[in-house]
Structures are given as structure tokens and as C-alpha cells.
Amino acid sequence: MTKPADQLSVYPQTLVGDQLLRFLPSADALRTVPATVYAAGVVVAFFLVAAVAPSLLQTHDPFRTDLYATLQSPSLDHFFGTDQSGRDLYSRVVQGTGQSLAIGLGAIGLSIGIALLVGVTAGLAGRRTDAALSRFLDVLLAFPNLFLALLFVAVFGATTTTLIVSVGLGCAPGYARLIRGQFLVVRNSGYVEAARALGHPYGRIVRQHIFPNAMRPLIVMITMGVGQTIVWASSLAFLGLGVAPPSPEWGALLDAGRNYVTVAWWLEVMPGFAIILFALSVTVIGQHLQDRLEGRVNP
Amino acid sequence: AAGEPRQGGIIRYGHYQEPPCLYTGWVQAGYIQRQYADNLVARDNDGNIVPWLATSWTVSNDNLTYTFRIKPDVKFTDGTVLDANAILYNFNRWLSDDPAKANRNAKLYVAEYIRQISAPDPLTLKIELSKPYQPLLTVLATYFFGILSPTALEKGQEAICEKPIGSGPFYVDEWKRGQYVVLKRNPDYNSAPATAKHQGPAHVDGIVWKFLKDNTLRYGSLQSGESDAIYDVPAVYWAEAQKNYTIIQDITGGTPTRLQLNTARPPFDDVRVRQAFAHVSDRRKAVEVATHGSIPYNGNGSLSQSSPEHVGALHDSYPYDPAAANRLLDEAGWSARDRNGVRQKDGKPLTVRLLYAGGSLLSADATLVLQILQDQARDVGFEVVLKPIPQADWFAGKGRTVDDYEAQPAYWVASSAEILKISWRPDEGGVINANNASRFQPPELWKLIETADRTFDDAERLKLYQDAQRLIVNNAAVVGLFPLTFTIAAQPKLRDVWISSPVSEPVFHDAWFEE
């Protein structure tokens, strides 16, 4: 549906033309990386460390309660303050990173995986397969996510895996639909026709043209989806379906702090801040990679 | 300053949960039921049974026959006459085998004792028992023995769910599902219990019984003046609410929220390990921190402190004492520790799976107490795993077989020691008593309880009940946390709302608005 622009949008070149270099930026290319992207990289790195080796970053035992130091506001000793039972919130946020990222990334990975499989097949296959798959998607989509989550938790209990699967399954059909829609649009574009006129096998056209172009809005969805699924998981916690306490999974922290908004803002703000910071960083990086892939980077 | 009660006004009351049906055994429906229905007898806060629909009664010498005189000229709000036959109709319905009619709670308490019920004349009701049961009258005072109009009951479950009809101070006028129930004043009300502050119709014109599940919203609605009274002040607002509003709190009888330790399985089959577990945590402080002081500590896990039979000294049976816990565990052979400090015996870790119903059955404050306990237990080498179970599964019986857990927190509302029978009845003839999650059933315990239930000498009965409590607590079959409380915060201008025994139902019959 989009027509490429004309010379109006000719920008000074970056040195990222080469296939490989686009993924492994050269020193020159790195110089063109904006400071925000570096900052985002640092944030993501921090969270990755927190996920893999939380103890490296913790200042306290995240599960250690202190009944005489509850609900303390942020200080040098407790960066993020303490919670209702005197646990160090900062250490808890760090501790919860692994589980939260597992939920966020796992659910997104799962749903994108399914969505790709179904969406791509539906978007490419013949009318009949498309119709069948579309119906299948419709059926999945017609279930409110919540119901899927309720069911899964009912059957398998509230574990990280359950959350990943239920949230992932819940989101998959939406992504699939989007992919399919994009496929239909891109499939009709002039360059796909041109590639067809060159006699390329369909698979190759899909790989080279349809897929990358159709995936464009998806990058946004994926990067944002990571944050959103964590939040979804917290909504489940809100409904009493979250992972078991005392897990400091971010969503559970958010939910636990909710009743205290008026008296202990940090309980709500700090985990929220973690989610936002992570989602924002991932988005910044994702956007930058995308721009880079499309040669839209300005030095 | 309490002046003469004023007439008029509508009470906007913000309650918590909405029942699926206004007439079920569930306590959430019971709170409403207290407004529209009357019971045969009432129980005052000291545990005495006083008249209600029954103006007087006699008990035969063998304690097997109860004869009630029914108040004359009482009518249900649909005009049906409330007489002994109507009450008999209710009894028959409760005890019937038809699941659509039966009252499960009623059956649980009294079915085994009832031999026959009859109405020799319209104002006399006779209950004959097969064996003596002292708590009978107390039980009859609970909400699920509220009397409904037979005419309305005849219409079937659907109608009675939506618009139950009793003889109470209010009648159900409208139920907007998901929002509120409108209760209107019964102008002909003449059957208030002896516990009431006044006889005759209610002072106010009605109640809007709203369902405000979210804490912030519910308290906010009181703050903004959109509610005249609300249920349960969120713990965080406890201090503030006490300053600004009238707080009415009642500690509910029955059992407190307590941990039932599974005595049928290692490690808690060893009394020393159970006792160690009881010593392991500063429960008193934990309760205080989690509830911001809005709920007292109830260390005696067998009975709520509001039950007259309760033994207060048992609260301090197991003070916070990690050293004692360590010693007991060492004695019990759990002396080895793994890398994480978890004790071990024969290669098995000292793991306690704490199983509980997630969602609404256990409050957030309670789960916080559990987390504190979990953390403190870690120090002496217990690995406590919290395992919430979805409510539906809980009701469906999932996860409650003996091998599924080491401990289960739960509570049961009742008025007093009659609850002991429900909690500690041993398994009989293959029927498992699921309420006895401790699986603690020494014959002497049951004997104490059964004898007490049959003993009509107050002093003797009290002693038996207390012995039973000591036996339970000394064996650390349960570890007490805190009792269930029923709290109402009301605008200062709303006067004379009170909470009735036995299971803390709010009463708006006497309430009125100050100028």
C-alpha cells in the first residue's frame, strides 16, 4: 500500500549498506548510534544481568522481612524503599527481573512464533487454507484473553509457565491477524509483482520482500508487547491469578502495592518504573535497529 | 450525643462481595438475609440466647424436646402469615434431600440430631432430638436459619434467589446485579429480636446495599460522602478512619484464621516439628504489621477470641522463639542442613507446602502474614512454599487430599465452641471430614467435644471445651493467626448501626441519621 518516496527523502548516507555490517555495525556505524540508544543498551544490559545473576546487583536479601522497618520511603540504604513487611524493594525488583523478563519475552516469543506460523501460512497459502486458518484464528480470538488465562490457571495452577502460555496464546491471534493483514497488503505491492515477473520462486519472494516489509509494524508490537505482557500478568495478579507469593515478579509487585498508592507511592511507582524503563529501552533499540535496516539513520 | 432517633433517610452502604443469589448458605448472602429475615431466636454478644420470633421456649428434662412459643400476628412481607407451620415448612426444606432445597450449613450442624419437628398448634413449634445437643439454640440464631415465606419458597429457586421474602425490618425491592440491592423499610415490622435497640419498623426508609469490591474505591466512596457506611476499612486507612468515622468492629466467632498442620504426614506427624513451626515466627508482630493494628492477634488457633469458651492463655503458647524451634527440630532428627540452610532428615528437605485458596477466600493481609512467616521460618531451616489454588478448584476439592499439603490456612465463621464439632469430627466409616485439615483426630479429643456438646451444665461444658482447646493447641495441630473481624466505618451522623452475634451480621434496623 505504501509507495516508496522519491528523492525528497534522500538522506546523507551511513555506512551500513553491506548486508552483514547492518547487523554487526562497523566502528563508523557505531559512531552514528545516538546516545539514547546507548543508554537503552545500558539499561537492557542491567536488566539482563539482574535476570541472570540478581545477587550481583542486590543490596539486600529480597525475601528478608523486617517487621520493624516496614513501608520506609526510598533512602540510601533502601534505594526503592521497603514494602509492607520491610523487604527491600530494590532488591525485590532486581530479583523479579528474571521471572518478569521470562514472562514478557516468553509470552511474546510464543505468541509471535504461533502468529508467524499461522499468519504467514494464512497470508500466503491459497484461498482455502487461508479461510480455514482464518476461521481457526477467529475462534481463538473470540475467546477473551482473560478466559484463556483463567482456564490455564485453573488447570495448571499459577506458575510462570502458565502465565507465559496463557498470555502468549492470548496474544498470538492478534499478532497473526496483523501479520496476515500486512501480508495481504504487501503481497499486492509493485515490487512483489516485479519479483514475480522475474520468475523468483514464491518462497524466495516471501523471504526477501513480503516478510521483511510486512513485519514492519510488528517490530513495534513486539518491543512494546514485552512490556505489555508483563502488565497483563500483573492484571492477572490483580484478579488473584498471579504467580505465588513471595515472588517479586514485577506484575505481582505492582498488584501488591496497589492498595498502598496513597501512603507508600514507591511500592507502585518503582516496579512500574522498571517495567516502563525496560519496555522503553527495548523499544528504542528496536526502533533504531529498524531504522538502520531501512537506512533511515541520520548521523 | 444520642438524642431521639430520627425517622427517614436512606442508608447507602458499601459492601464488599456480591453473592450470586440472595438466599444461599454463603455468608455474603447472609449479611443481607439478616436485613430481610428473622430467626427463631437471637444470641446476644455475651452468648445468651434471647427471644426473637420465639417469644419463649422450654427444654425438656432429657434435653431432647424443645417447645417454642411463636410470636403472634407476624406476617411475611408478602402477607403470608408467619406461624409455626411456616417455620416448620422452612425446617423441612433445609433438611430435605433435594439439592435445590437443602440448606447445607443447616444440615451440617443439626441434621444428625433432629428426630422430628412438628407444629402442634399454629403458635407452637416442637423440635425433638435424637440425642442432646447443647449448641442447638446458638446454631438456630445463625443467619442460615432465617425464616422465609413459604409462599415465596414455593415459587422455586430462581424467584427466591432474586427476591427472597422474609419478615425482617426490610424487604428486597430491587437487585441491580453488579451494582446494588435496594432494601426497603417494612412498615409493618413487629418482630425485632430482644437484642434490638427498639421494637417496631426501622427508622430509615431503606438501604442501598452496594457492592464495592475494590478497597480504594470503597473507602473513597466513604470519603466522598457517597456512602454512609462501608464494610471493612482497608488496613492502610485504619488510623485515619478511626479519626474521621464511627468504627464499629465485631470479632467474629468460630475459628480464627490459622494454619492447620497436617499431622498425618511427615514432617508434621511429629509433634516436635509442629511445635517448632509454631515457635518459628513472630506471629503477633506479623499480624500487627500486616493489618496495621486493625485486627487483634489470635494465637489460640482452635477458637476465636470472641467465643465465650475461648482460652486466652493459649494465645501465648508458642511465642516467637527460634532457639526453641531449632532445639525441637534437632531433637526430632532434622539436624542436617543443605546448602540453602534448609534442614534435612534422611535426605528429605524440611519442606512445608502451604496450600490455600487464592482470590477472595484469603485476604491480601493474610497472605502477607504468610510471607512473613515463610521468611522467618527460613532462618530455622524450614522451606515454606506458598501454593495458592484457584477458588473453583478449592471448592471442587482439588489439592485437599492428605498428601497434597503440609499446612493449610483457613477460618470458619460460627458463634462459639459449636464449631469444634465441625472442625474436629474424625473421619467416620470412610467419610473424610475435609474440615479437619490437620487430620488430627485422637479419640480423646472427639470425646471431649461430643461430651461438651451434650453437657448442659455451663461450667462443666466450658471446662470440657477448654480442655479440648488445650489438647489441640498443645499438640500444635493448628497455629493461630488472627480472627475474622467484621468492621463497619460509618459517617458520624449515622447512628446506632450495630453488628449482631453470632457471625457478625450488620444490623440497620436501629440505625438513624442525626440532623
Place this chain on the structure above:
Amino acid sequence: MSESTGLVAGEPTRAGRVRVVLHRLLGAIFVIWATASITFGVQSLLPGDRAELMINAAAGTFTQPTAAELAAVNAKYGFDRPFWEQYLHYIGGVLQGDLGESYQSHRPVAELIAGQIAPTLALTLSALALAWAIAIAVTVFSGGRDGPVARAFGGFQVIKAVAPPYWIGTILLVVFSIHLRWVPVEGGGGLQGLILPSLALAIPLSGFIGQIIRAEFGRVLEQPFVTSARMRGMGNLAVRLRHVLRHAVLPGITLSGWALGSLFSGAAVIETVFARPGIGGLLVTGTATRDIPLVTGIIIASAAAYVIANLIVDLLYPIIDPRLKQS
């Protein structure tokens, strides 16, 4: 080649159109049937004794009912019959427009749903509309721009998108109802009461839709036809609204059909926060008590809503992109 975008023009004859409509209808029926069947099946086959659950849930107890009690309930609701028989009985009822009776509240499910669906629809639809309004406003203002303000807006979109609705709801409630008293705390069914809940739902969704539109927006802005429109003297805002937006909204529209479904879920949360009546709360309690007819009925209703929503989306497609008419 832009002479034609390669859409092979079929020949939409009258018979063809009838067939398309029929196809649609059959598809819709299939979706509703399948969702209903799955819901019914899964709930029926879930582990745990339904009779025990019913008895306990109704009385608020969790004891082991006696065999007699169980048998009575099983007989009454037909749980003792084979699954297929139960299923056929249920589906047969649905075909006759009978959704059955709720196990817990003993009222016809259709009636229960009818009583609760209006507030939920009002909430979700207003949230969707609001989300679009916010998304469009932010995108039109900041899309394709490079400055720090625009960047901040982009970040703002992400923040919005990952803010939990119940959290926003609580904040809105505390600020606007409890402190400022602008709107009543308990909205009830009125229009005033709709503002905060739908905002709480709309804000995250607007961030999501906004980001998706934005991705396309920047690209479209660079196209020659946009320059062409400017050459005619068109103002910046008009260019963005009239030309660019239309090219960018399609993925957002696709998303909206889906969003409606997730809004349904979000509604359950928001309904609790704001004490609103609605089908979400009904679903949560229904699932908690495994009220099979009620839950299945709700799923049927939401499937129907979804089917309609997607029909609307499908109708919107060619209006927004007329080139799609031919395919």
C-alpha cells in the same frame, strides 16, 4: 508497477456476492459454535467434581459433600450422563435460543447476560473510541517529527502502552474522584461514571495503537503525494489528517478488532476497580465457580461481539483503502 497493484479483478456477479455473504454468515456461525463447544467441553472436562464445586460454592464452604448430596446434584444437572449427551443437550438448547440457567444464581443465562452486557459494551466501545482519539491526536502531532518533543511523545506512547489499566484506574480514581471530586467515586451506570473507567482502558490501548500508526506515519509523510498536497497549499495538520493518517491507520484498524476482545478482558479488571456492573465481572465469578452455562453464554456473547467487530473491520478496510475493494 502502479498501473494496477496486481489485484486480479474477479467478476463480482450477484451470485458471487450472495456467496460471499453466505460464506461470511457460515464463518460467523462456525466461530460461535466452535467457541461455545470448546468452552463447554473444556469446562466440563476440567478435573474436579462439578457437583462438589457447586455445593461448596453455593454455601461458601469447602467440605466433602456426602455421596447422596452429590448424587442428587449430579442427577439434577445431568452430570451423571455421558459427556456427549450433556453436550448435545446444551447445544440443542442453544440452537433453540436457550442458553440454559446459571448454576449459581439460577437465572436464565440469557437474561443475566442481557442485563450486564450494555455497561460492558458502553465501556469497551467508548474506550476504543477514546483510544483512537488519543492515538490520532498524539500521532498527528508527533508522527514523523524528529525533535526532542516528538521523541518525548514517542516515549510517552510506550509508557502509556505498558501502564496497567487497573493502575491507571486507581490513580484516576484517587485524583479525580476522591481528591478533586470532579466525578463521582461510584460511577454507576451513568455517562459521568463512564469517563474514568473508559479512560483507564483507553490509555494503554491508545499507546499501542498510536505506536503502530506512528511506525507507518513517518514513512507515508515522505511520499511524493504528500509533497504534492503541500504544493497545493495544504497546511501541515490537514496533510497529516487528510492524507497521511489514512495510509497509516490500516494496521491499527486490524488491531482494533482484536483489541475489542482484549478490552473485554481489561473490562473485567476495570469493572472491579470502579465497581461497575458488567460482563467481565460475571465471567470472573462464573469461571471461579465453574458456572458452565453462564461462562459458555458469556463466551458466546463475546464471540458474537468479536464476529461483529471484525465484520465492521472488514467493511472498514475497503472504505479506508478502496483498492482493496477489487480483491
Place this chain on the structure above:
Amino acid sequence: MTARDPLLHRAATATATPLLTVERLRVGFGRDPAAAGAVVKGISFALEPGRCLAIVGESGSGKSVTARSLVGLTGRNATVQAERLAFSGRDLTRYGERDWQRLRGRDIGFVLQDALVSLDQLRPVGDEVGEGLRIHRVIRSREEQETRVVELLRLVGVPEPEVKARQLPHELSGGQRQRALIASALALDPALLIADEPTTALDVTVQAQILDLLEATKNRGKALILISHDLSVVSRMADEVIVMRHGEVVEQAPVATLFSAPRHEYTRRLLDAIPAAHTRGTRLAPASAPRLTADAAHWRRRGGDTPGPVLEGRDLVKRFRGPDGQWRTVVRGVNFSLAQGETLGIVGESGSGKSTTARLALALDRPDEGTVRLLGRDWSALDEAGRRPLRREISVVYQDPLSSFDPRWTVERIVGDALAGGAAGFGRDAQIDELLELVGLGKAHRRRRPLELSGGQRQRVAIARAMAPRPRIIVCDEPVSALDVSIQAQILDLLGDLKAALGVSYLFISHDLGVIRHLSDRVLVMRNGEVVEEGTADAIFDAPQQDYTRELVSAVLHDRLPRIKGTSHG
């Protein structure tokens, strides 16, 4: 104005109040301020009402950028500097966005070079044409707009304007779109019209009509800036010509002087490169231009000769449904056949169905009736999978190359993607280099994306791509319309070389009859979806049988730079 002497002319501009004055205009792109002036390096000119200034010059020399700078739409990241930029007494250097908006459309009309993608794809053409009217509030109602739009479309010679106004851009032929764009620029009768390559997609008759229209506008006292590669158009319209190269003005002169006595060497080269009847079979480009080394292994012909036609269309019919629900037959019973090594030119009115026929020939669309045979196979009846192996034998240069490129791809990837596999002994990179060099693009362009190329450069990439698989047939739809004559010469030579060396056949669509005559063996004349005449090139041009053909041909003969030929070949 009769002043033809440049000096005199300059004096005149000094006295008569010019409508537009440009002094030392410098334009550059990028954040780096030092880049300012890198693309347009300080050019100056002035223009009085009622005069036409033409800008000609090499592709990529900064013509379009200059023009866009005059209305404040140079593009993102552009730095524009000028010592003076004034329009009817107003100082444009001080203009803010609001002022520009009032100016654009009403005082200065603009026809963008990218005619084929300059209309919003999602809106009916009529809305686009009438948009200026609405923006500047000269019409009051929807009905008024509709009538004005239909009037405007009729004015620029769009057939069935009522229907076309309601169609989407992609449903219009290239020329029709271009005319719609012109109509939209003329809608408010601006005092200055800037037209960037306004006639590339128009056949001579329609082109003449448009030029008449522009001339009439000019005679009403409006000024005109015309950018064109078509020197015949320039010679007819312009009063004064600027020749640009590398962002600089290399020559500026009144039109007659320029064509009769070109002073700059580049101008002379331009004039030499114009193809015509007598150039057939000769080379147009100077000997220094890159040539096909046809004896290289990878250019050797594959497969044997094919007796009989390689591509053949029989009774082709294609219908489309209009917005009024009526079916219109745009190709009606077209027959053609193409032998090996033959070039079949297709000429005809804009909108006569040439591109549609080409699409049918390529089996990109299915004919409603009739068949297409390729190398003896029933091409149009095969399914896509069956066609795939044959696709390499036939390739295409689209009329609108921009849409046919994946916007993410670089030039080298686009060309490399089309290369035939297994080019023995000759690396892929080398092949790409060779192809690009053959079409006059340097290594510098390899890493560029389509959006970063000028119109002419894109067209050449499309040609390189069409050659890459070494097909036996190339369908060319206006392949050289965006090329200045010198580059065009090189391309035409290349096509000739391919044909001679490898026996490639061409289906060649062009409005430029000079190009057609230079290249074609036989010519089809189309009108209204039908082939009205067919014959050898010489027969068609020298002895046209049909009135329509005669009209076409005569339009060329009368118009085609009589003075120029005299000077450059005399």
C-alpha cells in the same frame, strides 16, 4: 518581448518588474552546514510575467531541487540559502510555513516530477484535483467542486472526466495521472506555474494539447518554469533556457540562441544525441560511452533460435469496471506478434491500453478473452507455478519504476537479485558493476536505495534489472522517459547492441516517436484499446494509412526541432 540577445534580455529584466527573482540560490542536504550549496551551487535568474523559463540539464544536476526550493518544499534536512528570493515583490527568504501555504497552489502552481506517485492512492482523482480549490476556499460547495474538477480534467484532455474523477489513481493510465496532476496545479490559475517534466507520459497529440494550454496560460500573462528533457518541448515553449550540470548553470540563453549556437560543449552533446528517423541503425552516444562487450562468456546467447514468433497475442480483450458500475473495455481484440530479434514499437494515445497490453503480454494480468503465447507455450492459460520457469525469458521495464523496487533494498541488491544464476567465471559483483556501468551509473550508486535516486537514475536501475537475467524478450513501458538525451542515447545504443548480439526482442512502448522510429522494426498504433494500424516503422512514419496515425506522425514532423536539426547536423 522580443529581446533575444542575452545582454539585452538582462537589461530588460532589470527594468521590467520581474515576478520572480532568484539570486545565488544554494541548496544542500544534511545536518552538516558545510554541505549547504553542495547540490545547487548558487544559481540566479529572473522571470517576468508572461514568460517561460526552461531548465534543462543532466539527470541529477539539481533541476528539481531548484524548483522545489522556490516554494519552500526542498525537503527534509535541506539548507537553502539565497541572496535574494523574491516573488512579486515579496521576500520569500523571510517566509514562515503559514506564508508559504498561502502562496502555494494559489500564487505558484507546481507539477511534481513523480507524476505517477503524486496522487494520493486512496482518494478519487477528482478529490485530489479539487483539493487546492477547497484549501484556498474558492469554492463553496461539493457540487461546485465537482463541476470545476470535471472542467479542469476536460481542459487537460482527460477522456470521460466525470468517470475519471471518481476513479482511483491506479485505475488511470500514466498519462492520465500526469494530466490530472497538471489540472490540479492549474486549478487556481496561479501567477507562476512550475512544471517538472510535465509531459513524460504523454503522447504527442495530447502533449501538443497540453502545451497549447500552457501557452495560452502564458499568453494570459502567467509565468512558467518548465523543466524538461524533451528539447522539442523546450524549443516550443521557452523564451529562455538554463542548462544545468552538477548544480551549476553552464549556459543561459534565449531559446533560439541556445539551439542555433550552443556555446557550451555539454549543450552541444545534448543536441547531438536526439534520435530520429535517419539515425536508425547508427549509434547515438559518443564512442567514449561504455559498451556492451558482447563476446564475454556471460553475454553469450543461451538456447537456440526460435522459429516463428517468440511472443504472440491473439484477440486480447481486457475489461475494467468503473466507479459507475459499468464495464469498460480498455483492450479490445489486440493482436501482435514478436519475432526473435525484432523490436515491436507500440505507440498511441495516452490511455489507449498500451500498458494494459504489456501487462497481458507479461501475464501479470489475465486477459478476459484471447490468449498470449510465449515461446510456443500457452502463456496466459498457465498457472503461476507453470509460468515461473518461463519468467526468466521475458522481463520488463515498468512505466513507474519506483513502485517496482522494494524500498529497503539497495541498487546492487535489486540488480543482483535479478541476475541469472551460475554465471560461469564471472562474479556476481562484477556482473552488477558491469550492468550499472552499461546504464551509466557508477559504483557510487550501488549502495543507494531507490528513494535516494533521481528519476532518471531509477529508470536506469530498472533497465539494468530487466537485462540482468539475460531474457530473450524485454517489455519496455516508457523506459527512457525520464532520461536526458545524452543518457538516453547511451541506453538506446545498449538496447540495440543487445538485440544485435543476442537476438533479444523488444515490445517497446513509447510516446517519443523519435525513439520509436530509431529502434523499431515494426510499429503498432493503438487507439481506444484497438490496434488501428500496424506496419514496418518506415511504412508507418512515411506512409501512414489511418487518419489517427497521420495526425500522430505529423505532430512530430511539424514540431520536432526543425531549427535544431539544421544546426546540429547541418
